Amino acid sequence: MACSKAAVMQAAVSLPESRCTSAMWGGSTSHMWGESLSKTCADSGHRKVSQIRGVRADIGTGDVEVPGEHKGGIRGTLRKVLLAYSGGLDTSISVPWLRENYGSEVVCFLADVGQGVGETEGLKDKAIASGASKFIVKDLREEFVKDYIFPCLRAGAVYERKYLLGTSMARPIIAKAMVDVAKEYGADAVSHGCTGKGNDQVRFELSFFALNPKLAVVAPWREWDIKGREDAIEYAKKHNVPVKATKKKIYSQDRNLWHISHEGDILEDPANEPVKDMFVMSVDPEDAPDTPEYVTIQIEKGLPVGYNGNKLSPVTLLEQLNEVGGKHGVGRIDMIENRLVGMKSRGVYETPGGTILAAACRELEALTLDRESMQMKDTLALKYAELVYAGRWFDPLRESMDAFMEKMTETSTGEVTLKLFKGSVTVASRSSPNSLYRQDISSFEEGSGIYNQADAAGFIRLYGLPTRVRAMHKHGL
Secondary structure (H helix, E strand, O other), rough: OEHHHHHHHOOHHHHHHHOOOOOHHHEEEEEOOOOOOOOOOOOOOOOOOOOOOEEEEEEEEEEEEEEEEEEOOOOOOOOEEEEEEEOHHHHHHHHHHHHHOOOOEEEEEEEOOOOEEEOOHHHHHHHHOOOOOOEEEEHHHHHHHHHHHHHHHHHOOOOOOOOOHOOOOOOOOEEEEEHHHHHHHHOOOOOOOOOOOOOOOHHHHHHHHHHHHEEEEEEEHHOOOOHHHHHHHHHHOOOOOOOOOOOOOOOEEOOOOOOOEOHHHHHHHHOOOHHHHHHHHHHHHOOOOOOOOEEEEEEEEOEEEEOOEEOOOOHHHHHHHHHHHHOOOOOOEEEEEOOOOOOEEEEHHHHHHHHHHHHHHHHHHHHHOHHHHHHHHHHHHHHHHHHHHHHOOOOHHHHHHHHHHHHHHOOOOOOEEEEOOEEEEEEEEEOOOOOOOOOOHOOOOOOOOOOOOOOOHHHHHHHHHHHHHHHHHHHHO
């Protein structure tokens, strides 16, 4: 199958940032990639400069006849591209860029994974004004929490000791939805606004590969000549793209139901403390209430189902705990992490509700899991987190590990009460009908007679035999 010469391009990359929320970034650039990952192939699925005439585009106010040939663009031809659209500067200018460089009809897709109230307002008009033929929104919140967040929570997946994988979990569900929408609307390619330095390009594209390897993938940041925020704004002006962005460099932020991340600006220097007004989901612990608040989390088979006696849907539960935790300054972390592409980066994360739920699940397992099971679960949790962080959500390995986690936590049912105070989460009580803790055995007082303290002497002699033999050898005994 012949491919267009434009399929191999020198790539320009920018924005040392792992997310795709380009609306809030202004960074520098560096050349890193030698070839573009996007390919334009000449067959029915990826059409060459074609004889398609009279292409119709739905621009939201009715169908418009586009006369003449579909001639393709500077780099090749893709008939229809589904673009992951946030409404930020980068994805806004991606619309005319795709039309200009690939001659594509561009369909903008927005996944609602809980970005926040008002975040999607006006984006349809903006997308259409930028040159998109359609603007599609899908509410993925319930699926996101139930099928992506909760499995990670049950697994105890934490990346590099701190990160609760908020962005990492969101990318595969967005990619899955894009593959479905691309099929529904007949798109032959998908596109994202991720930079060539970040993790998200990998997460999106591995998901595309796993779910539909026939789709072409276009990553503008790895191809275009735009070198930073000023260039992007100039390109927007030139192509009449409506943007409110300024040339001032500010934080890059990515928000969903689970967390919000902050990167860039002063955070690029690890020596700088985050400023107080940067945070969104949580108050400064110094300003949190002077009275602690207790919350009791109900858990069934390793998954949270409610709190303070009220059973709630996954989304409602997380929303309410975000509010409660945020009020007490819970869930802030500041970390240096190792990106998948090899560099270190600094991120500040707010995960108030997630921090509460993770603490509750962990504490309940202390009652319901034996030592060997807990150690094995903790060992696999590290690998599970690594797979999710690296974009390998749809790998058979993660799916198999998920089956292990489900089996391992089938007895993890009960309640955990946590104390929230000035940014801290501490356990106050825990209980389970499947608890392996026996007070009559553990008590310093004589109990049921199951445990005979005199038996410990023989156990210690046998357990300590290797230690004793080494010492005898050392002393010539």
